[in-house]
Amino acid sequence: MIDLTLDVFASLRELPEPLLHEIPVLLVNRKGNDDDAYMRVKNITGFVEPARSYQLGLGGFEPTDLTQNIKTTTVKEPSKCTIAGQWKQVVLHDEGEKAANILGGYGRFYLPDEYEYLDVPVNTATQENLAYFGCRLVRVGEQITFDGDSAMPVTITSIGQKYVDDYLMNPNLGAGAYLEVHNRPHFHMPLNNLARGALILGKQKANDTIELSGFTIPLGFGVYTPPWVIHADSHLVGDYMVVFSRTDEYSTVLVRRQNNELIGLKLNEVSMK
Numbered sequence: 001m002i003d004l005t006l007d008v009f010a011s012l013r014e015l016p017e018p019l020l021h022e023i024p025v026l027l028v029n030r031k032g033n034d035d036d037a038y039m040r041v042k043n044i045t046g047f048v049e050p051a052r053s054y055q056l057g058l059g060g061f062e063p064t065d066l067t068q069n070i071k072t073t074t075v076k077e078p079s080k081c082t083i084a085g086q087w088k089q090v091v092l093h094d095e096g097e098k099a100a101n102i103l104g105g106y107g108r109f110y111l112p113d114e115y116e117y118l119d120v121p122v123n124t125a126t127q128e129n130l131a132y133f134g135c136r137l138v139r140v141g142e143q144i145t146f147d148g149d150s151a152m153p154v155t156i157t158s159i160g161q162k163y164v165d166d167y168l169m170n171p172n173l174g175a176g177a178y179l180e181v182h183n184r185p186h187f188h189m190p191l192n193n194l195a196r197g198a199l200i201l202g203k204q205k206a207n208d209t210i211e212l213s214g215f216t217i218p219l220g221f222g223v224y225t226p227p228w229v230i231h232a233d234s235h236l237v238g239d240y241m242v243v244f245s246r247t248d249e250y251s252t253v254l255v256r257r258q259n260n261e262l263i264g265l266k267l268n269e270v271s272m273k
Contacts, residue, residue, distance in 0.1 A: 011045050016151045019047060025246050026153055030163075032173050037166035039234075043156040048243060050148045056138050056189075056222060060154050060241070066143050076128035079121035080213040085111040087208070089251045108260075109179060109210075109253040115263050118177070118255065122198045122214035122269040125223055130215065133201040136224040138187075147227055148184040152245040159197070159236050168234055169264055175254050176262040179210070181228050182250035187243035188233060189222030195238030198267050199223055202230030214267050235267060 012023065019026070023044075031038040045060050054061035088108040111118075123129050127137045138144050146152065168174035179202060188199055198214030205211060210230065217223050222241070225231055233242070255263045 011043070015044070015047055015153065019151060019153055019245075022153075022246055026155070028157070030167055030174070032162065032167035032170060034160075034162045034166040036160040037162040038160040039157070039163050039167070041155045041157050042239075044153045045156060045241075046154045047151045048146050048154060049151045050146050053143055053145050055143055056140050058140055061144070064143060073127050073131045075131045076126070077132055078123040078129035078213045078215075080211045081118065081120055082205070082209055082211050083111060083118060084207070084209045085109050087210075087251075087253055089253070106175060106178065107251060107253040109255050110258050111255065111263060113257045113259055113261075115257060117264040117266045118212065119266050119268050120198075120200060120212050120214045122216060122267050125199075125215040125217050125221070129213075130201075130223060133203055133213070134226055134229055135201060138189075138222045138224055140220050140222075144187075144224060146185055146187075146224075146243070150184065150245065150247075152184060152243050155242050155244065156191070156239065157242040158239050159234075161237050163237070164235060164264075169262060171262065177232070177255045177265045178234070178252055179212075179230055179232055179255065180250060180252035181230050182247050183227045184245055184247050185227055185243070186225040186231065186233070187222055187241070188217060188225075188236065189241045190217050190219050191239040191241055193219055195219070195236070195240055197235050197237035199225075200232040200235060200265065201225070204230065216269075232265075235265060 028039055028041045048061050053064050055064045125137050130137050169176060198216050200214050203211045257263060
């Protein structure tokens with residue numbers, strides 16, 4: 001029997017005032033024509049504040065007086081692809097495209113027309129290979145401090161298996177594969193052993209080239225992505241605890257051919273090291 005007296009809004013009432021005003025944007029609910037083509041925020045369980053120490057738990061983040069102790073990490077280069085293109089930061093305001101991006105409009109990342117898709121190698125996330133992109137693998141029970149300039153919500157976000165194919169890459173619904181950077185961090189942690197897919201991370205190199213890698217996240221761990229790291233979380237599948245927020249300081253670009261046709265991202269598990 002459903003408990004009609006359950007206070008389902010208890011955690012929302014504890015949010016700082018600025019986040020309360022963002023709730024209509026934060027409650028993502030994208031859905032395609034297939035029942036398994038969706039990305040939705042199922043709950044907002046709390047929030048984290050910058051420059052404050054937290055301990056990662058299975059259900060969220062607990063404030064702690066313990067200081068974050070980050071050991072020096074040996075950087076290991078992950079399997080990756082290198083692409084050369086033009087990152088056009090001009091923001092467009094097409095209403096259909098804005099529906100798939102809580103930040104607002106899009107620019108473009110133009111690739112030569114001969115690209116059929118981007119073949120992105122997938123690695124199992126480790127402390128060493130994430131360090132290549134400036135990111136960190138956090139184990140449940142460890143301390144973490146968030147960068148940024150504002151409190152951010154802790155959400156339970158669910159992505160359907162067909163979200164990419166039947167929503168994101170449907171030109172009448174989503175806007176296509178994208179890459180983005182912004183001034184606030186992210187955190188992604190799988191919530192059960194059914195969660196899969198890959199978090200895509202990138203690094204800007206010289207001469208308009210970008211290196212891209214995909215990372216599966218082991219159960220019991222989360223990935224902290226600092227501000228201004230190139231990333232895309234659209235290829236995760238299942239239930240994840242995700243920290244994200246809206247900001248005006250961002251650049252999101254759609255991956256397109258020069259003729260503006262969509263280019264998909266193909267995940268290729270060539271490395272499980």
